[in-house]
Amino acid sequence: xxxxxxxxxxxxxxxxxxxxxxxxxxxxxxxxxxxxxxxxxxxxxxxxxxxxxxxxxxxxxxxxxxxxxxxxxxxxxxxxxxxxxxxxxxxxxxxxxxxxxxxxxxxxxxxxxxxxxxxxxxxxxxxxxxxxxxxxxxxxxxxxxxxxxxxxxxxxxxxxxxxxxxxxxxxxxxxxxxxxxxxxxxxxxxxxxxxxxxxxxxxxxxxxxxxxxxxxxxxxxxxxxxxxxxxxxxxxxxxxxxxxxxxxxxxxxxxxxxxxxxxxxxxxxxxxxxxxxxxxxxxxxxxxxxxxxxxxxxxxxxxxxxxxxxxxxxxxxxx
Amino acid sequence: xxxxxxxxxxxxxxxxxxxxxxxxxxxxxxxxxxxxxxxxxxxxxxxxxxxxxxxxxxxxxxxxxxxxxxxxxxxxxxxxxxxxxxxxxxxxxxxxxxxxxxxxxxxxxxxxxxxxxxxxxxxxxxxxxxxxxxxxxxxxxxxxxxxxxxxxxxxxxxxxxxxxxxxxxxxxxxxxxxxxxxxxxxxxxxxxxxxxxxxxxxxxxxxxxxxxxxxxxxxxxxxxxxxxxxxxxxxxxxxxxxxxxxxxxxxxxxxxxxxxxxxxxxxxxxxxxxxxxxx
Numbered sequence: 001x002x003x004x005x006x007x008x009x010x011x012x013x014x015x016x017x018x019x020x021x022x023x024x025x026x027x028x029x030x031x032x033x034x035x036x037x038x039x040x041x042x043x044x045x046x047x048x049x050x051x052x053x054x055x056x057x058x059x060x061x062x063x064x065x066x067x068x069x070x071x072x073x074x075x076x077x078x079x080x081x082x083x084x085x086x087x088x089x090x091x092x093x094x095x096x097x098x099x100x101x102x103x104x105x106x107x108x109x110x111x112x113x114x115x116x117x118x119x120x121x122x123x124x125x126x127x128x129x130x131x132x133x134x135x136x137x138x139x140x141x142x143x144x145x146x147x148x149x150x151x152x153x154x155x156x157x158x159x160x161x162x163x164x165x166x167x168x169x170x171x172x173x174x175x176x177x178x179x180x181x182x183x184x185x186x187x188x189x190x191x192x193x194x195x196x197x198x199x200x201x202x203x204x205x206x207x208x209x210x211x212x213x214x215x216x217x218x219x220x221x222x223x224x225x226x227x228x229x230x231x232x233x234x235x236x237x238x239x240x241x242x243x244x245x246x247x248x249x250x251x252x253x254x255x256x257x258x259x260x261x262x263x264x265x266x267x268x269x270x271x272x273x274x275x276x277x278x279x280x281x282x283x284x285x286x287x288x289x290x291x292x293x294x295x296x297x298x299x300x301x302x303x304x305x306x307x308x309x310x311x312x313x314x315x316x317x318x319x
Numbered sequence: 320x321x322x323x324x325x326x327x328x329x330x331x332x333x334x335x336x337x338x339x340x341x342x343x344x345x346x347x348x349x350x351x352x353x354x355x356x357x358x359x360x361x362x363x364x365x366x367x368x369x370x371x372x373x374x375x376x377x378x379x380x381x382x383x384x385x386x387x388x389x390x391x392x393x394x395x396x397x398x399x400x401x402x403x404x405x406x407x408x409x410x411x412x413x414x415x416x417x418x419x420x421x422x423x424x425x426x427x428x429x430x431x432x433x434x435x436x437x438x439x440x441x442x443x444x445x446x447x448x449x450x451x452x453x454x455x456x457x458x459x460x461x462x463x464x465x466x467x468x469x470x471x472x473x474x475x476x477x478x479x480x481x482x483x484x485x486x487x488x489x490x491x492x493x494x495x496x497x498x499x500x501x502x503x504x505x506x507x508x509x510x511x512x513x514x515x516x517x518x519x520x521x522x523x524x525x526x527x528x529x530x531x532x533x534x535x536x537x538x539x540x541x542x543x544x545x546x547x548x549x550x551x552x553x554x555x556x557x558x559x560x561x562x563x564x565x566x567x568x569x570x571x572x573x574x575x576x577x578x579x580x581x582x583x584x585x586x587x588x589x590x591x592x593x594x595x596x597x598x
Contacts, residue, residue: 012498019498020498023409026404026406027407027410027411027420027421027424028424029468030427030428030468030469031427033431033468034430034434036446040446043445044445095340096338098334099338099339112342114587115346116346119345119348122349122352122579123527123528124528124529125528125578126578128557129356129560129572130352133355133560134351212327212330212335240435240436242437243529247561267435267437270441271437271529275536290437293437293438294438297433301430301433305426
């Protein structure tokens with residue numbers, strides 16, 4: 001680890017300084033843009049924050065005509081759909097990562113890895129269209145009625161699974177989100193699994209461990225923090241995802257315990273309503289929502305990055 | 320003893336089957352979504368798509384103005400975002416490699432990389448649309464550039480780090496000034512990888528919808544002015560898909576097909592090129 005400082009002072013020291021300045025300026029720009037985004041959201045949302053204070057987060061009113069706005073329903077919808085997404089995506093992603101690192105024959109790893117990456121490359125609006133035209137009707141026809149008839153009849157949790165079979169709602173949105181974040185978590189988890197030093201795994205195998213025991217007792221404990229980081233990365237994506245959710249969530253400002261009911265999310269509310277917001281306060285309330293979303297995703301993604309940095313450092317990478 | 324062994328084997332087999340099932344589950348959605356897009360898109364594909372403007376509700380037409388707007392905005396976004404991104408990446412990998420600023424930027428750049436794009440759209444709205452008083456293609460291009468920037472920063476940083484240190488040492492030993500080492504030797508060595516990053520960035524911003532909703536908005540008519548609302552493929556797809564008209568649905572599917580083929584094709588080409596280069 002040597003710093004590359006030229007020993008001989010070159011004649012073009014001025015050019016060197018200029019080049020240094022330009023690149024450092026571009027690096028500063030990244031910080032400035034991030035800071036300016038946060039500041040601009042806080043500034044744009046100030047009307048709503050001033051008028052409603054903390055009540056903005058706890059109120060479930062969303063009355064554009066009367067000028068009374070509360071963020072509880074979009075916050076609730078964002079959290080619920082993201083949880084559904086993670087419940088689906090985490091086990092599946094870990095399974096894919098395990099398949100790609102330890103189970104699949106070598107020749108098949110490349111193509112399947114690329115296929116998973118292509119899943120990540122599909123624009124979210126395509127997920128949204130597919131969700132609206134294909135998946136929501138499928139849910140309405142097959143899954144929703146079945147859930148209502150089986151889980152919906154149970155005493156306590158029944159309310160969570162009863163509702164009209166319209167296919168549009170938190171469950172559908174959560175599933176689409178889950179499909180979207182699978183490739184993100186799977187790709188990072190695969191790299192994390194690959195970063196586990198082979199001697200650790202080999203020793204376990206030499207002691208007679210099965211593949212499952214290698215995974216559960218060596219790989220996962222060793223990579224635990226990085227795996228959590230990968231999950232947080234997926235969570236950050238799920239929280240802020242807009243188009244895929246907007247299509248299938250239904251844009252309803254009602255708080256409902258049932259997963260089959262339409263709801264709203266922060267990003268979907270902004271996408272649906274911002275261009276139609278006809279008063280300063282309405283716009284401000286939506287920007288205040290964006291501020292909350294930005295702060296929360298910033299924290300989640302920073303945590304993800306910190307958790308992932310540890311294994312990268314152990315692995316000898318600098319970033 | 321034997322029972323324990325059998326149980327361990329069974330648990331292992333279950334884990335093994337679960338991993339295969341999980342992979343099939345992931346691929347299943349990829350194929351279902353691709354199949355839907357292909358089946359609906361090809362049905363709606365015709366020559367008018369590339370020669371006619373977006374139609375009024377209930378009649379047929381094409382997406383020419385939307386394709387044009389998307390291409391112009393992506394081009395402008397690359398023009399703004401790529402040089403800045405490569406410069407910042409150069410700072411992270413070369414000129415500020417061990418500096419505090421570089422590690423902070425590197426960290427926050429990754430956060431920006433996954434930040435919700437709708438927030439970036441709102442930021443550009445506040446910055447450009449509100450101050451200028453109208454939606455515009457410039458605002459859309461700026462929003463796309465802001466999404467492109469962290470991608471290019473990350474990929475060019477990584478591209479430059481892959482250049483072996485011996486090359487830097489050899490150049491310094493010849494007394495070449497630092498900036499010329501970077502500009503004439505390192506960029507050349509890392510060019511393929513940097514371009515790969517730019518192409519992947521283009522594939523990413525081509526489908527971005529949320530940041531364009533409040534910046535470029537949409538325009539039903541032909542407009543080549545960047546200071547007016549500009550039609551673009553993602554927002555047209557969004558509006559048409561959400562509409563109740565069958566003709567608009569068909570156009571949305573056709574647009575979705577072209578967009579998907581473009582994005583996936585670019586991804587495949589880039590990955591194949593990168594693999595060949597690394598061999």
